[in-house]
Amino acid sequence: xxxxxxxxLGLKERYALMTRDLAxxxxxxxxxxxxxxxxxxxxxxxxxxxWEDPFRLTMDAYWKYxxxxxxxxxxxxxxFNQNNGxxxxxxxxxxxxxxxxxxxxxxxxxxxxRGFSMMGRQMNGAGPRVACQMQAVDEYRHFQTQxxxxxxxxKYYNGMDEFAHQQSRMWYLSDGKSFFDDAITAGPFxxxxxxxxxxxxxxTNILFVPFISGAAYNGDMAAMTVGFSAQSDEARHMTLGLExxxxxxxxDPDNLPIVQRWIDKWTWRGTRKxxxxxxxxxxxxxxxxxxFKEAWEMYVEENGGALFKDLARYGITIPKCFSQTIxxxxxxxxxxxxxxxxxxxxxxxxTWIPTPDEMxxxxxxxxxxxxxxxxxxxxxFDAQEKAGNRFNNQTAPMNCQxxxxxxxxxxxxxxxxxxxxxxxxxxxxxxxxxxHCKEIFDNExxxxxxxxxxxxxxxxxxxxxxxxxxxxxxFKPGQDxxxxxxxxxxxxxxxxxxxxxxxxxxxxEQATKN
Amino acid sequence: xxxxxxxxxxxxxxxxxVEAILEDNPNAMVDDQPSMVxxxxxxxxxxxxxxxxxxxxxxxxxQELQLHLITISGNLDETDDEFTLSWNx
Numbered sequence: 130x131x132x133x134x135x136x137x138l139g140l141k142e143r144y145a146l147m148t149r150d151l152a153x154x155x156x157x158x159x160x161x162x163x164x165x166x167x168x169x170x171x172x173x174x175x176x177x178x179x180w181e182d183p184f185r186l187t188m189d190a191y192w193k194y195x196x197x198x199x200x201x202x203x204x205x206x207x208x209f210n211q212n213n214g215x216x217x218x219x220x221x222x223x224x225x226x227x228x229x230x231x232x233x234x235x236x237x238x239x240x241x242x243r244g245f246s247m248m249g250r251q252m253n254g255a256g257p258r259v260a261c262q263m264q265a266v267d268e269y270r271h272f273q274t275q276x277x278x279x280x281x282x283x284k285y286y287n288g289m290d291e292f293a294h295q296q297s298r299m300w301y302l303s304d305g306k307s308f309f310d311d312a313i314t315a316g317p318f319x320x321x322x323x324x325x326x327x328x329x330x331x332x333t334n335i336l337f338v339p340f341i342s343g344a345a346y347n348g349d350m351a352a353m354t355v356g357f358s359a360q361s362d363e364a365r366h367m368t369l370g371l372e373x374x375x376x377x378x379x380x381d382p383d384n385l386p387i388v389q390r391w392i393d394k395w396t397w398r399g400t401r402k403x404x405x406x407x408x409x410x411x412x413x414x415x416x417x418x419x420x421f422k423e424a425w426e427m428y429v430e431e432n433g434g435a436l437f438k439d440l441a442r443y444g445i446t447i448p449k450c451f452s453q454t455i456x457x458x459x460x461x462x463x464x465x466x467x468x469x470x471x472x473x474x475x476x477x478x479x480t481w482i483p484t485p486d487e488m489x490x491x492x493x494x495x496x497x498x499x500x501x502x503x504x505x506x507x508x509x510f511d512a513q514e515k516a517g518n519r520f521n522n523q524t525a526p527m528n529c530q531x532x533x534x535x536x537x538x539x540x541x542x543x544x545x546x547x548x549x550x551x552x553x554x555x556x557x558x559x560x561x562x563x564x565h566c567k568e569i570f571d572n573e574x575x576x577x578x579x580x581x582x583x584x585x586x587x588x589x590x591x592x593x594x595x596x597x598x599x600x601x602x603x604f605k606p607g608q609d610x611x612x613x614x615x616x617x618x619x620x621x622x623x624x625x626x627x628x629x630x631x632x633x634x635x636x637x638e639q640a641t642k643n
Numbered sequence: 644x645x646x647x648x649x650x651x652x653x654x655x656x657x658x659x660x661v662e663a664i665l666e667d668n669p670n671a672m673v674d675d676q677p678s679m680v681x682x683x684x685x686x687x688x689x690x691x692x693x694x695x696x697x698x699x700x701x702x703x704x705x706q707e708l709q710l711h712l713i714t715i716s717g718n719l720d721e722t723d724d725e726f727t728l729s730w731n732x
Binding site for chain 2: 185197198201337357361367418431438
């Protein structure tokens with residue numbers, strides 16, 4: 130008997146059948162009532178079917194490949210942990226980068242999962258809805274796997290156990306939190322530009338590529354497998370962000386000025402968030418593969434530049450902040466590290482002065498700035514520490530009303546002068562760290578005047594441990610910040626003399642001798 | 644002219660994929676980094692299913708690239724036979 134064998138469907142046909150063909154337009158309710166959020170930002174869309182995911186990934190293929198990624202990841206993680214992986218990293222200073230990563234990154238992945246779940250509901254077209262739903266699941270996976278990869282370290286080292294409590298409270302985690310809070314409270318299209326473009330294309334390309342390659346170079350197989358596994362999803366996420374930008378620009382010429390403003394705004398917000406990633410690469414990895422400046426040139430200047438040139442055909446121009454970001458690439462990692470070094474009693478990770486050969490590496494990588502501006506500061510701190518006078522700034526920082534970074538960046542063109550800007554709104558003065566943050570504030574003052582800034586909230590008595598009697602006669606606002614942050618005292622202070630330093634040395638000794 | 648690029652985790656499968664890319668893109672430049680490899684090609688980078696299958700000695704589905712990918716740069720187009728990254732500038 131002859132059997133007629135159906136030809137296997139091609140990728141394009143399969144994608145069309147499994148996404149668009151499974152969707153329908155509503156008739157009992159008006160489409161605009163079902164999808165009420167996609168119009169108020171002023172973006173005009175005429176044909177949602179013009180949106181196609183260039184990966185043409187369907188749900189069945191998605192589950193298959195993601196399951197395989199998870200199997201590989203957890204096999205590596207188990208192997209690493211079973212083999213005392215926490216003792217195989219270059220030196221104990223490295224572990225501090227994981228503490229910073231744990232506080233700053235997984236909670237943002239969770240916010241991204243929430244945001245993309247909302248997008249998966251709100252986008253009218255089936256193409257973007259499916260892609261956003263996949264991204265929501267990815268982000269949830271990143272949140273979980275990042276925590277799992279660090280949980281083994283948490284058994285041995287201090288300062289990792291309260292990251293979830295600290296996320297909304299710690300001063301230095303406010304910049305990332307504000308980035309996502311800003312994005313998720315914007316409309317759906319702005320969210321896609323904020324996360325799909327600025328976060329994925331600008332930020333994760335540095336955090337999960339050269340930084341993770343550096344983590345691997347320092348012997349951390351857990352961070353390596355988690356970082357690269359996450360980034361394999363990010364390639365899809367960047368594509369979604371870019372498709373969204375192109376889709377808006379192709380649908381209606383009126384969308385151009387709105388999209389341009391979002392690109393300008395979010396390129397800058399992404400840049401500000403990168404300052405601490407720069408410090409992780411230049412100061413916190415004991416063995417380095419490339420400087421932050423080199424990574425910036427490769428992944429932002431060249432790669433971002435290629436994108437902006439590509440979008441020029443739609444009328445998009447290079448973001449106004451781009452030239453300032455290029456100037457700042459030689460400064461921000463040093464300014465960040467010095468900023469954190471000065472606050473040894475206010476972070477759950479240790480800081481230190483780079484060794485002389487590490488300073489020489491920095492001089493070589495930053496010939497225009499390090500010896501001139503930053504080496505003298507670090508050497509001064511080093512001399513003070515050796516004289517028993519370790520620098521300890523106990524004042525609350527001043528923060529930017531938009532990016533919530535601490536004020537530490539220099540005036541453009543003048544590295545010796547700190548940059549401050551201010552705006553008046555409803556008779557009140559608001560401070561920003563740069564011309565670009567000021568412009569963002571002035572454009573949406575009603576939104577940014579409400580920014581939660583912990584140094585202000587402390588003075589108002591809003592940052593106290595549970596159960597504090599703020600009406601007690603001897604109450605002083607901010608009297609117990611360590612209690613409010615749930616900061617483990619063993620995790621504070623300089624790396625030199627820390628419990629982590631002693632334990633790591635003792636355990637490594639045991640691991641290599643009988 | 645901008646570079647299109649792609650980066651992979653270093654493993655046995657991606658070694659075959661990189662070999663295939665080098666064969667099909669004569670201007671490709673390889674940047675070997677710890678545990679990853681990045682390949683840049685001016686303007687347009689193509690990965691052909693047939694070449695990768697030949698290098699691996701088995702049938703290869705281009706969607707398997709998902710397992711080894713780290714990052715990409717360029718406008719993407721994926722079909723059953725080709726995975727292309729390109730810049731229009």
